[in-house]
Amino acid sequence: MSEVRQKAIQAQAAVPQLNRLTTDQKNKALLAMADALLEKSDIIITANGEDLERGRQQGTPESMLDRLALNQERIAGIAEGLRQIVDLPDPVGEVLETFTRPDGLHIQKLRVPIGLIGIIYEARPNVTVDAAGLCLKTGNAVLLRGGSSALSSNRKIVEVLHEALAKTDLPPDALQLVEDANRSSVDEMLKLNGLLDVIIPRGGASLIQNVVANATVPVIETGAGICHTYVDESSDPVMAAEIAINAKAQRPSVCNSMETLLVHAAFAEQHLATIAEQFRELNVLLKGCDAVRRIVPSAQPVSEEDYATEYNDYILNIRVVSGLEEAMQHIAQYGTKHSECIVTANTENAERFLHDVDAAAVYHNASTRFTDGFEFGYGAEIGISTQKLHARGPMGLPALTSTKYRITGDGQIRQ
The missing domain is CATH 3.40.309.10 (Aldehyde Dehydrogenase; Chain A, domain 2)
Incomplete structure (x- = not known):
């Protein structure tokens, strides 16, 4: 079994336990993640240095190295983003509509988690934490596939987050990182129908166009920024x-x-x-x-x-x-x-x-x-959607939920 499928199965298996957690339990897990990032910032920066050195040897432009680089200040900012997510209202369970039909049926429309979200992104290791925090707060498991240029950073970040989650009620398996740097791992994620509920690409135009053109899993398009x-x-x-x-x-x-x-x-x-x-x-x-x-x-x-x-x-x-x-x-x-x-x-x-x-x-x-989730008061963001369905603009917590109708009756049958 491929790494991609194995980790998707592990993440999906964690969804029922994740969905039973209270807001308080999820928030405590996010705070533990934030503390761990600060406590282990030195080893994260060391891993990031490996990525930066590899990038320089490969002739990566300085502007792209800037997107990749981590330091104490940036890690502190990433941790602060998690704390801001904690301070935001949990949208899961929010009742959007409630009404009673003439036949006595009581109907509620409420927000629920999407399920298992796949994130495909490039050389910004902060996305690893932002995506994890937003997805876990909304009761979603997440399968991450970052760019090969940030592999050492992402691997160490997820290792630190897993250690933190193991001490909380939130199942560590709900957060998975695909470490296979081959293009085939992306291609496989795009076809994981039945496991992934949605894919969100974050990166340049070529990445986004590839995902939109080839995915059979539903996609929320985050567009390039001209x-x-x-x-x-x-x-x-x-x-x-x-x-x-x-x-x-x-x-x-x-x-x-x-x-x-x-x-x-x-x-x-x-x-x-x-x-x-x-x-x-x-x-x-x-x-x-x-x-x-x-x-x-x-x-x-x-x-x-x-x-x-x-x-x-x-x-x-x-x-x-x-x-x-x-x-x-x-x-x-x-x-x-x-x-x-x-x-x-x-x-x-x-x-x-x-x-x-x-x-x-x-x-x-x-x-x-x-145009940024942090600046708009959403804490971290999962991306900036340029499409018009489901979500548009900086995507915070509500954008990572779907809806469910709950109908209560007392024996009604349809005539």
């Missing part, structure tokens, strides 16, 4: 610069960072050169249309392919547009329905943008970097 900021004519130049720089340079390796800056032509004539200089000081490579390169001669030419690229790096496309309509047309053509921003003092334009732009998160005068 995000835009449109700076309107009436924008305050200081605010516009701060938002744009934060959206691109604060952490370019993540999915909610900006890839293309759209600038109104009138604003560009007065302020784009100054903003471009601030980007250059931060070592951001600029690519621009002809109008941009006239104002910023050092900018490289931008192509159609560039507009459709999620860089996850210190690279930024800039395009001058005639106004709101052209900006929204560009976003509709190249965006991935993740996060889009307008910077403007014109409330009519802001409302039009917020209403008409089709994305999971739309912003007025705020950086797209806020």
Whole structure:
């Protein structure tokens, strides 16, 4: 039997015991996990160092190594995410509707766990903890398959979490990590109907497209992040610069960072050169249309392919547009329905943008970097869904539940 199937069976077998736990029992387990991460942070960082060294030898870009890297501060942040999950209401058992039919049937619709959730993700070991915490809090078992670049980190993290869970009422088997780094292990997970209830991919466009195209297990799609900021004519130049720089340079390796800056032509004539200089000081490579390169001669030419690229790096496309309509047309053509921003003092334009732009998160005068479960108050997040069914945007605890109807009668039969 393959590792993937064996661990899926083990996780599924833990589901009934997991579902019988109270909120208090689950919370105590999550707190134990958080404490263990802090207590064992040194050995986790050592394992992470193995991944980083292997990545450097393989020529992995620095932006991707940043996503992979763990230190004391980041581990503390991951542990804090678990504690925030503890503080959040447990959605399991929440009654969404209750009503009594004319025949006397009493019907309740309530939230229940999904069952066994598969998570396929790339080089971000924090996802290992985030996914485990969110799934276990909602009574779901979880089968994790991280990227090979983070295998040492993920293996050590799960080992630490298993040791912590063994001292609680929560069955350690509910958390499983697939260690097989071969592509075949992903392919097998995609076909585990009857064991996996849903798969959630987290990563780049190629990973997500592969899962969506080939899975026979239901998928919740978390999309790539080709995000835009449109700076309107009436924008305050200081605010516009701060938002744009934060959206691109604060952490370019993540999915909610900006890839293309759209600038109104009138604003560009007065302020784009100054903003471009601030980007250059931060070592951001600029690519621009002809109008941009006239104002910023050092900018490289931008192509159609560039507009459709999620860089996850210190690279930024800039395009001058005639106004709101052209900006929204560009976003509709190249965006991935993740996060889009307008910077403007014109409330009519802001409302039009917020209403008409089709994305999971739309912003007025705020950086797209806020599209994050932690920033939205969900604690950790399982991902940012860019689809429209079941869940959309940052996925916290409620997104990891399904519903069940409970019907109580006193002998009714259907005529």
